[in-house]
Amino acid sequence: MTMRKIQIVEVGPRDGFQPIKDFIPTEQKFEFIDRLYAAGLRRMEAGAFVSTSAVPQMADAPEILAHCARYADLDVQMLVPTGRQAERALQAGAGHIAFVMSASPAHNQSNVRRTPEESVEEFALLVSELPSEVKVRINLATSFDCPFDGPVAQDAVLQILARLSEITPAAEIALCDTTGRVTPDRVSALFARAVSEIPQVGGWAFHGHDTYGLGVANALAAMGEGVTVIDSAFAGLGGCPFAPGATGNVATEDLVWTLDAMGVETGIDLDRLLTASLQAERIPGAATGGRVRNALRAKLTEAV
Template identity: 50%
Template sequence: MTAVQIVEVGPRDGFQNIGPFIPTETKIAVIRDLAAAGLKRMEITSFVSPRAIPQLADAGEVLAEVLAQGHVVPQVLVPNARYGLKAITAGAEFLSYVISVSESHSRSNVRATPDEALADYARLVAEAPDGLRLRFNLATAFHCPFEGVTPANAVLDLLERALEICPDAEICLCDTTGRGEPAQVAELFRAAMARFPSVSAWAMHAHDTYGHGTANVRAAYDQGVRVFDSAIGGLGGCPYAPGASGNVATEDVVSLFRDCGVETGVDLAALAPIAAFVQALPGATCG
């Protein structure tokens, strides 16, 4: 079976909900240990308002240190063009931009409608330097905590407009609440891939809030997805999606693919002590 790339999002998605501030040097040490375990691409932080997410107020310091060490390909989440340009100025070369398909979640998350957020994305793309790598995340692609099941057509229509702005972006469908189910995941990826065959890389961001995480990962893999987000120890959850606790755990995803005979390049045994450490951090939460 074809190898996959696991994107470790624990240092961003996993840490962002933790109240007590994690020392910057601790964050760097966790990233270094994850890299030693074979995780070579990570979403290390987010450039975002420190008032909204105080835990990530040291984004610039984390990025600078990770770039200096050169252990991983560092991916940085940004909520809008303003913070995207700040990240670029700080040295970021790989941005992950997120837009919610659901208007209710979009207003809660970034205080903008999807249309407004898409216009802001266009501004970022227009002002970005040559060579910048981009991922486009569609949050609430399967379910919204305020509106329920997300219509597939709404996802596909928003994606079409995003691809008109940046045809080369990696595309990630996000199960923000963890309510997506394997059949829904398979159907949406199948429809998206059929409608947009020019997309070169598809990704899946799964949460395990209702125990569907690894099953949804496998459903996406069976449709041809080869990039998967996960968080060490199952940490995290969207702060603007009530009840959406817990990303799918990196160790569970690595175990799933190992049992299926799929290469990840990650040492499963090396993940156990890292998972135990992050789960023991004051204020840590998981699914």
């Protein structure tokens, strides 16, 4: 591992909060975002512009976006699954959108009722209408494994990646392990091919879940292939409501603890982060994960 600096994208306010049934008061979300910012996080997936009837937890995305605007150096990406939702995001002032689609047909149908090809074409149209100053990231869900279809073929993913990178070479692409079932060898293998076969991509990112305890191991595997942007959620919150069994993103504190121990710079204050993560346990209905929070709980409980 020669990498000495990693950018963490805190996805707790989106992927972490999204599956929680009880609506988290918007003011409380602001507080968490403030705490995460204070801990040093400078990039967040802070919310999603999605169907507010299907995902009511994300209904306050415009307010979240407005709140984040107070932090000039915070890179705020807002998730959008369709062109229509991208319009809503732009109207609300989004400067960075994360377009989500799934590599596997069954998951994409379940999520947005489109084939992957239809989503790619929708993305092309979306990009063509996007103001040039708006940054774009692509979250390619089920890049490795689908809750319905099982393992996803590398060639199918690479075909989608090639087409996406033609549409917008500047975009960062996150390969997402939606189910948490991928192993480090397969993370390495797919990124190795993606990096060498599609060199024109703006940047690569990895988004992993910790369902089977491999969240950090998979992130390290991605880093080993040169990936410098890693998604994670404080307190290991998260899971996709449309992916049965996909519990919990890799915990930001687990990732930061590991990178600290390896001498890799993240710019994040672990103690402050842990304080936010301990408070996340109090969110009604939140399922938390990860190990570092428990290992260091005794040391930190006084601070909360």
